[in-house]
Amino acid sequence: MPDRPRGIPSDTAAGAALLAIARGERVPSHAIRERGLVEAVPELAALATTPQDPEWHPEGDVLVHSLGAADLAAAYAVEHGVDDDRRALLVFAALFHDIGKPDTTRRRDGRIISYGHAERGAQVIRSMGRRLRLPQPLVIAAAAIAETHMAPASVQGEPSARAVRRLRARLEEAGTSLDDWAVVVRCDGEARGSAARPDASVPWLRVAGTLDC
Numbered sequence: 344m345p346d347r348p349r350g351i352p353s354d355t356a357a358g359a360a361l362l363a364i365a366r367g368e369r370v371p372s373h374a375i376r377e378r379g380l381v382e383a384v385p386e387l388a389a390l391a392t393t394p395q396d397p398e399w400h401p402e403g404d405v406l407v408h409s410l411g412a413a414d415l416a417a418a419y420a421v422e423h424g425v426d427d428d429r430r431a432l433l434v435f436a437a438l439f440h441d442i443g444k445p446d447t448t449r450r451r452d453g454r455i456i457s458y459g460h461a462e463r464g465a466q467v468i469r470s471m472g473r474r475l476r477l478p479q480p481l482v483i484a485a486a487a488i489a490e491t492h493m494a495p496a497s498v499q500g501e502p503s504a505r506a507v508r509r510l511r512a513r514l515e516e517a518g519t520s521l522d523d524w525a526v527v528v529r530c531d532g533e534a535r536g537s538a539a540r541p542d543a544s545v546p547w548l549r550v551a552g553t554l555d556c
Contacts, residue, residue, distance in 0.1 A: 351383040358475025365434040366427045371417050372410035375438075381406065386471050389445035396455040402536030405444045411534035412527070413438035419526055432523060436485040437530045440492050442467045465490035480518050487517030488527050495528065495543035507550045521551055 351357050360378055368374045381387045390406035402408055416437035420430035441457075443464030448457045465486040472482030494502075494510055511521045525544035532540040 351379055354474050355476045357383045358472075358477045361435070361475065362431060362477060362481075365413075365431040365438070367430075369417060369421060371413045371434055371438065375410065375413075384471075384475070386439070386442055386445075386467060390442070393445045393448050394455055395444075395448075395457075399538055400535055401538050402534065405441050405448075408534050409438055409441055412440065412530040415530040415533055416526060419530070429523070432481055432484050432488075432519065433526050433530075435481060436488040436523070436527045439468055439471075439485060440464065440489045440527055440531055442471070442489065461490050461493045483517050484514075484519035484523070487514055487519055488524050491524060492528055492531060495547065501546045502550055504550055504554060507547055508554060510547070511551060521548065 351360065357380060360380060361375075361384070364371050364374045364378075364380075375381060375387070381391060387406065390409055391404055393405040395403070395405060395408065400408055402411065413434050416433040417430070419425070420433055425433065441460060441464060443460035443462065443466070444457045446463050446467070447460040448455060450456075468486040468489055469482060471477075472479070472486075491510060491513065494506075498506065507521075510524070514520055514524055525542075525548055528544040529542045532543055
């Protein structure tokens with residue numbers, strides 16, 4: 344195993360540093376790089392060596408995309424006066440929403456694909472969370488968001504009321520919400536450089552607004 348960066352003596356210390364950044368840094372990407380957390384956390388290091396299809400992700404590798412999403416989540420938290428616990432969830436979920444891509448990325452017919460990365464990502468988040476001694480509620484909620492962040496890609500047009508109810512119930516069971524999920528989905532779409540997409544969460548929130556509680 345390579346030497347740990349100075350100031351990151353253990354997995355527990357790496358987890359504490361990540362949590363502090365998610366809770367309070369205005370630009371998480373800078374702090375993560377400057378404090379050596381990419382090198383200290385193997386799951387982050389793997390993102391830097393995982394390519395993406397340039398048509399959908401011209402901004403670069405998965406780490407570039409993920410750090411950009413985390414910065415957008417932090418900016419949202421500042422703009423909307425989000426409390427520290429919710430801010431930590433939004434930043435952490437945005438940072439690790441594609442953590443399953445290193446294990447699922449393949450080249451097929453000249454394209455780069457990563458089928459199943461959302462489901463794999465939830466598994467990685469849970470395993471990593473235990474190793475880094477992160478708060479269990481944060482890990483469970485972030486894993487649920489990562490596992491479902493591709494839901495908009497599964498439907499064309501507006502989702503059914505049933506699909507929205509199922510997603511909302513799944514997220515609430517994990518201690519998070521459709522609103523938290525929507526922030527991460529929005530950050531994912533915006534953190535794509537010149538290929539930034541319209542907010543894919545909007546139809547889901549619109550349908551949710553028509554549902555009885």
